[in-house]
Amino acid sequence: MDPTEPQQVRGLRHVVAMPWPGRGHINPMMNLCKRLVLRDPTLIVTFVITEEWLGFIGSDPKPDRIHFATLPNLIPSELVRADNFNDFVDAVHNILEEPFERLLDRLKSPPPTVIISDTYVVWAVRVGERRNIPVVSFWTMSATILSLILHSDLLISHNHALFEPSEAKEEEIVGYIPGLSPTKLRDLPPLFNSNILQVFKKSKLCFDELPRAKCLLFTTAYELEPKAIDVFTSMFDIPVYATGPLIPFQELSVENKRSKPDYIRWLDGQAKSSVLYISQGSFLSVSEAQMEEIVGGVRESGVPFLWVARGGESKMKEALEGSSGFVVSWCDQLHVLCHAALGGFWTHCGFNSTLEGIDKLRG
Structure with a gap:
């Protein structure tokens, strides 16, 4: 069944999955969708990727009720995106919104019930609001990292947001980030490193959209990060869920x-x-x-x-x-x-x- 065909389908619910175009984001999104369709026989999924990514994963096994839909290759190739990640982020944020909306116009059988979008796809929530389609925000990294990012202003106020901290500074303990156990500065991701500062600033725009999503999904287990999960349940008025690790659970074996x-x-x-x-x-x-x-x-x-x-x-x-x-x-x-x-x-x-x-x- 092709969800873009203008045929009447009753009793089915239609999920549109919009991952960030990168392997570490696409894999958990696909595994989430596989679990959803295996649990709910009334669910179909349109999984949105670029034409390039269809070439990478289009032949991978997946349930019949998951269908690929493509966006044109308007962003830098996966093969070279690391050369200038800042340009790659700009392209995803500024170019893919319009073709995604055109794709939604073609999904009529049945029309989309919900959009599950990677948190980094900054325009997903506003697209859903314009069309009255609820949007679920899907965070594919640890809940602790998200708390660190959202509370990065505390790093600034404690003079820990440095491009090149001294060896003595690196040994200082960061013990004021909600949900994060006391950690040496040198063991934290370099959010304010000159190489990624611009990307970090752009990415923060995505987090302003979080409270307007219908819920927030983490790929972690509550038992792994209870303090961080609790931070978000108290921070947001929307439901927060930990899905558990989204790893394929089918038997893994080599046939012969x-x-x-x-x-x-x-x-x-x-x-x-x-x-x-x-x-x-x-x-x-x-x-x-x-x-x-x-x-x-x-x-x-x-x-x-x-x-x-x-x-x-x-x-x-x-x-x-x-x-x-x-x-x-x-x-x-x-x-x-x-x-x-x-x-x-x-x-x-x-x-x-x-x-x-x-x-x-x-x-």
């Missing part, structure tokens, strides 16, 4: 030996709990000097490793030639985390990867 990718066959030959899985995410960069130190440390450790080197596989293989590891450009992370050979997970600590590691009991 012939269908196994090379890295799984390599893992099959390693001892139980012996392999370090290294994946620094899709949107993290380190200096060349830092990478040389990391590579040297991993090589000298002698520990078997599986390393995902996005965009630099050949160079990484050359640097690690003769070591006890396996380098790939991509892997199915959940399958890897479920493998008996895995003993540890070295991650950039993006929230999705952190939750997946916790869920699969990987240190």
Whole structure:
């Protein structure tokens, strides 16, 4: 069933899902939609992505009642967005609203019942208000981080909003952010770092829209972040829900030996709990000097490793030639985390990867 076709469908409710165009946002949104349609047989979902992202995920398995709808490629490509993330944010905020509204005009079978939008999509709430469609705000990072962002003015008033804090300053304890346990300044995200300050200022516009959403969803579990969740239930008049980690819960298995990718066959030959899985995410960069130190440390450790080197596989293989590891450009992370050979997970600590590691009991 195509929800854009002008046919009468009775008894169905229509969710329009609008994720932020990035892997760490699209994956949890899709997993949320899968759970919704599995729980409610009267639900259909239109999942909105760019034409580029349809090429990336269009062939992934999904329930029949989830349909893709595309926006034109009017924003910088996913392959280069890290080169100037400020321009990427501007494009999403300023260009995609109009084509999204044109898409809503075509959704008539049945008309949209609700919009679930990533919190960072700044225009979603006002689009819903213009059309009398309720909007659910979906935050894909930790609740604690959102509290830190919304209370960043406290960092300024305590002289902790610095571009380059001194070593002594970095050791100071930040103990005044609601929902955040006392933490050293150096362990907090660098919200006021000169490289991301402009993006941070633009992103704050999204949070002004939060109180006008119909509810706020977090992908965390209450038991993981009770203090932060409680902050938002007291801060907002709208309902606040913790969905729990949005990780695929279907059985993860490789069907047969012939269908196994090379890295799984390599893992099959390693001892139980012996392999370090290294994946620094899709949107993290380190200096060349830092990478040389990391590579040297991993090589000298002698520990078997599986390393995902996005965009630099050949160079990484050359640097690690003769070591006890396996380098790939991509892997199915959940399958890897479920493998008996895995003993540890070295991650950039993006929230999705952190939750997946916790869920699969990987240190």
